[in-house]
Amino acid sequence: IVLTQSPATLSVSPGERATLSCRASQSISNNLVWYKQKPGQAPRLLIYDASTRATGIPARFSGSGSGTEFTLTISSLQSEDFAVYYCQQYNWWPPLTFGGGTTVEI
Amino acid sequence: QVQLVQSGAEVKKPGASVRVSCKTSGYNFTTFDVHWVRQGPGQRPEWMGWINVRNGNIRYSDRFQGRVSITRDTSATTVYMELTKLEFEDTAIYYCARDTGSFGDAFWYFDCWGRGTLVTVSP
Numbered sequence: 001i002v003l004t005q006s007p008a009t010l011s012v013s014p015g016e017r018a019t020l021s022c023r024a025s026q027s028i029s030n031n032l033v034w035y036k037q038k039p040g041q042a043p044r045l046l047i048y049d050a051s052t053r054a055t056g057i058p059a060r061f062s063g064s065g066s067g068t069e070f071t072l073t074i075s076s077l078q079s080e081d082f083a084v085y086y087c088q089q090y091n092w093w094p095p096l097t098f099g100g101g102t103t104v105e106i
Numbered sequence: 107q108v109q110l111v112q113s114g115a116e117v118k119k120p121g122a123s124v125r126v127s128c129k130t131s132g133y134n135f136t137t138f139d140v141h142w143v144r145q146g147p148g149q150r151p152e153w154m155g156w157i158n159v160r161n162g163n164i165r166y167s168d169r170f171q172g173r174v175s176i177t178r179d180t181s182a183t184t185v186y187m188e189l190t191k192l193e194f195e196d197t198a199i200y201y202c203a204r205d206t207g208s209f210g211d212a213f214w215y216f217d218c219w220g221r222g223t224l225v226t227v228s229p
Binding site for chain 2: 088
């Protein structure tokens, strides 16, 4: 399964809304997660089952979608949200696959 | 708290092998499976394989079939990943990551990651 993320880079001001897209090459039901990765750090789980926030993740992060089209929305960007975001599917494996990432920059 | 502590950076020559360790703590080792994921410079993460730490079942990505080996030492609560016949393209950060599911019911996504081990393949 190939996951295509868009845009590659998203320039946003603090306090604004960010919308990130992940498209799957075939249906993956809702078996998709989103991770956030800051430079020099491991990825951190944000959303699983396409729309459920992981433990400790703020409510400004929300996920939606099913089938082949998925969206991660950050409602009001904080300084700590500027990072790279990856989607990963777990419907068809092996292998588990990741998207190419979206960099959210100021 | 839950920790996955990986071994230090390695520099290897082409054709050599590397073994990376992942020492776990802060939870019952046999409750959660472990995966290995690597990330080359500026690249997306790439899943390498998985081990069920309770029974030792393993699954590898076809991309690494024949070159990768994942093992565990239950008494040491440690998981190992060995990659053989290294090529320049294997230069990457290698992560161990804990599966979110428990008691053998893997969810195939990861709630806790090690900090990564940089493996550099250089002549």
